[in-house]
Amino acid sequence: MEIGMKDLTKIFVSKDKSEVRAVDNVNVTIPSGKLIGLLGPSGCGKSTTLYLISGLLKQTKGKIFFDEEEVSSMPPEKRGIGLVFQNYALYPHMTVRENIMFPLKNLKFDPDKATKMMHDMATLVGLETMLDRKPKELSGGQQQRVAIARALVKNPRVLLLDEPLSNLDARLRLKTREEIKRIQRETKITTIFVTHDQEEAMSISDEILVMRQGIIQQKGEPQEVYDNPNNLFVAKFLGNPQINVFDGKVKKGKIYVEGMEVEKTDLPDQNLTVGIRPEGFIVDKSNKSPLNFEVDLVETIGRDTTLIIDIPGQEESLLDKKSFKAIVDSQHGIKAGHKVHFKVREGKMHLFDKDGSVIEQ
Numbered sequence: 001m002e003i004g005m006k007d008l009t010k011i012f013v014s015k016d017k018s019e020v021r022a023v024d025n026v027n028v029t030i031p032s033g034k035l036i037g038l039l040g041p042s043g044c045g046k047s048t049t050l051y052l053i054s055g056l057l058k059q060t061k062g063k064i065f066f067d068e069e070e071v072s073s074m075p076p077e078k079r080g081i082g083l084v085f086q087n088y089a090l091y092p093h094m095t096v097r098e099n100i101m102f103p104l105k106n107l108k109f110d111p112d113k114a115t116k117m118m119h120d121m122a123t124l125v126g127l128e129t130m131l132d133r134k135p136k137e138l139s140g141g142q143q144q145r146v147a148i149a150r151a152l153v154k155n156p157r158v159l160l161l162d163e164p165l166s167n168l169d170a171r172l173r174l175k176t177r178e179e180i181k182r183i184q185r186e187t188k189i190t191t192i193f194v195t196h197d198q199e200e201a202m203s204i205s206d207e208i209l210v211m212r213q214g215i216i217q218q219k220g221e222p223q224e225v226y227d228n229p230n231n232l233f234v235a236k237f238l239g240n241p242q243i244n245v246f247d248g249k250v251k252k253g254k255i256y257v258e259g260m261e262v263e264k265t266d267l268p269d270q271n272l273t274v275g276i277r278p279e280g281f282i283v284d285k286s287n288k289s290p291l292n293f294e295v296d297l298v299e300t301i302g303r304d305t306t307l308i309i310d311i312p313g314q315e316e317s318l319l320d321k322k323s324f325k326a327i328v329d330s331q332h333g334i335k336a337g338h339k340v341h342f343k344v345r346e347g348k349m350h351l352f353d354k355d356g357s358v359i360e361q
Ligand SMILES: Nc1ncnc2c1ncn2[C@@H]1O[C@H](COP(=O)(O)OP(=O)(O)O)[C@@H](O)[C@H]1O
Pocket: 012, 013, 014, 020, 021, 022, 040, 041, 042, 043, 044, 045, 046, 047, 048, 049
């Protein structure tokens, strides 16, 4: 089922009458059967968006659609939502079996049918051998799988996951996110996965929505958004190590990066910000490229070498020193102190105006 949001807005008013636009005029369609990562820094409005979709919060303005049906005023229990939160919120005194069955209790299901549904869900999440355990006898990842089974057992139209992996350690987080991906593929349930972790969102999602201060910044397939960010915020939020940011300008048909001429352009004269991802650089073996720096630090990990380079002329003090990273092929054998000429890969130089919006070339 497709989820549509039209001018969706939630304004919180605090006691001192100050307003927070937690969700600000969101217009977006979540495609049916896909796993969508809703990504953004803490406080940007991700949870509020999920609460509006589930009906636990009422929007200040705007509409929500499930396919063609408007659900903006429908009570939460009628919307057919499965919700999973960061803290598993299982019933501690109940077994896995009872926890998964719980949502079916009020629905007056035939007991045999309910048991079968519980079994199917436990099998789907790989917990069929642990039905008699209590939550405290399970690992964090297993508890979160019980929570997912419990959310799915009523056969909801939408699955909403709010930072479901945040409480897990690094190894379990990886494993559980692969589990979630598999479960979503098998059930084909429309899923929104909320996270502040760009790597997590990029790896699990069919599409990502990047949010900032209640506003959707960009929507698209992870690689597409990574390669073509709409603005500097998105460019910086995606990618580790972060995109390098340089002072640039256009003068008389040429683009300069930190005062070095890099390429020709048709753009008018202006100051701009140039973003180049670490892997966007290549070593110019002919040593002709004007983009020339002395390497300060080198970290080699197998095939890749990360070069850390202080940008000259910037160092007011040691702390203010501006540097950038380039990831190049280890075969170049570059060492600290070497002077390296760089080229920028085709299409890997991102130009942003003074407001941070991308400048199309
Ligand atoms: N019940 C509330 N009352 C007032 N402000 C709230 C309430 N819930 C959330 N907010 C504010 O709305 C913004 C978005 O919050 P939230 O949706 O929880 O962000 P996220 O989930 O992305 O961290 C934040 O500034 C938060 O402080």
